Amino acid sequence: MQNSMIKKLSILSPILILILWEMLSRFHIIDERLFSSPLLILKVMLPLLISGELLFHMWISIKRIILGFLLGAVPGMVLGLSMGLFPFVRSFFQPLVSATFPIPKLALMPLILIIFGLGEVSKLVIIALGVFYLVLINTMSGVLNIEQIYLDVAKNYGAGKKEFYLTVAFPGALPMIFAGFKVAMGTALLLIVAAELSAAKAGIGWMIWRAYDMFDIETMFSALIVMSFLGFIFSYGLDLIEKLVIPWKNTEAE
Amino acid sequence: MPCHDTYIIKLENVSKVFKLDxxxxxxxxxxxxxxxxxxxxxxxxxxxxxxxxxxxxxxGLEEHTSGNLTIKREPSDKPLNSMVFQGDSLFPWMTVIDNASYGLKMQGVSKKERYEIAGEYLSKMGLEGFEKAYPHQLSGGMRQRVSVARAFASDPEILLMDEPFGSLDEQNKIILQQELLKIWEETRKTTIFVTHSIDEALLLGDRVIVMTTIPGKVKSVIEVNLSRPRDFSEIRSDSTFIALYQKIWRELREEVISDAVKTNL
Structure with missing residues (x-):
């Protein structure tokens, strides 16, 4: 009884907000030209959806996010594992990582455009950069924080170096690696909008900036809704993959 | 009774110093x-x-600082020792059978064979049907059974046990002690069992070593002249058991009290 009430509440709140928004706009309490209204947005969004325009831009952005993510996550994981496992790799790369990590990735955008040009590559690179550091740092601390007793067990039962990496270090670090993926995905969504601001011809980020140029508030809101949807499916997808890859973390004991 | 002239491990003036800051x-x-x-x-x-x-x-997880440690072994493919650790030491990311066969995997035994051997020890420890479960799905007592199965399955020359049942409740402890003895009597492996319970030491051991407070050395060596197989419910009222218990307790008591005095100073 109590539970179903609570569930109903969480469905009710967005509906209430939408109704409130519509009313405020209708009664001109807020400026309709700036804040639009749910019905006006729907009127613009539906044709965009049916014509396939929205899906087209969505697809472009999804491709960039996935490619950029992989481009950053794979090297980040490899270097993070190596830095966690080998002290000499760690001492070599640690100062470089510490020095470059705090630079806001957006600040690198102009440099990346100069180096990689206005094409597709610069967009992937900026996303990859943001993802790379977060995955690297999480993976490394995942390896470094494996409990001592697991290292003792591996040693006592005669695990060689290679066996140790495969049976203890990598699986032991996996939960932290996935935590890194999730944070990195948030950053990737942030960076796609910035990347599509400059010199893009398509994509959800581009739609937002174009709507800004045209003062087309309804299209802008439509793109924002798609953005939030993208965030939802990517985090849902990562959760799904995590459950498949880390079945032992699935149900917490007690 | 073991033959007392064939030692397998000999420690001579072994010291260990830890550096802390x-x-x-x-x-x-x-x-x-x-x-x-x-x-x-x-x-x-x-x-x-x-x-x-x-x-x-x-x-082999720590190096002694000085003294001699001699381990006599005949040439064999068996690993020298396997340890049952205090507390949770199963890999959470492996199933019960993969945990139990970990030592065998490290020895390069084929998957089929190591599952067979580990499965046998798991069923001896009463864990049949749990092979594919993950450690977090088991109770503490069951997890410790898997640890014991893992140690036996890798078939070492020496078994090392560091208070393996210390964190278990009384009933589980008794059942596990009995199961351990049953397997041990089949294999008669050299076993070194660390415990803080005098009861446990007398129920299981051929000899009991009493150690002094830190820095640890051997205070006394007590032979446990109780026949095997031992019946856990009867042994506690055996007069030899009671006499040995009192003897060990007196030895330990001195150490515990001197330790308490030292730390209060």
């Missing part, structure tokens, strides 16, 4: 001890006396 802590000092082939040796001592350190040195 700028101070040094002497965990073991001039420890002398022979461990004989096929015996069940229990080590009791006040907490923090270096029992676990001694075991970790024997397991």
């Amino acid at each position: 700028s101070s040094y802590i002497k965990a073991l000092e001039d420890l002398n001890l022979s461990i004989y082939n096929g015996e069940f040796l229990c080590i009791v001592g006040p907490s923090g006396c270096g029992k676990s350190t001694l075991l970790r040195i024997l397991a």
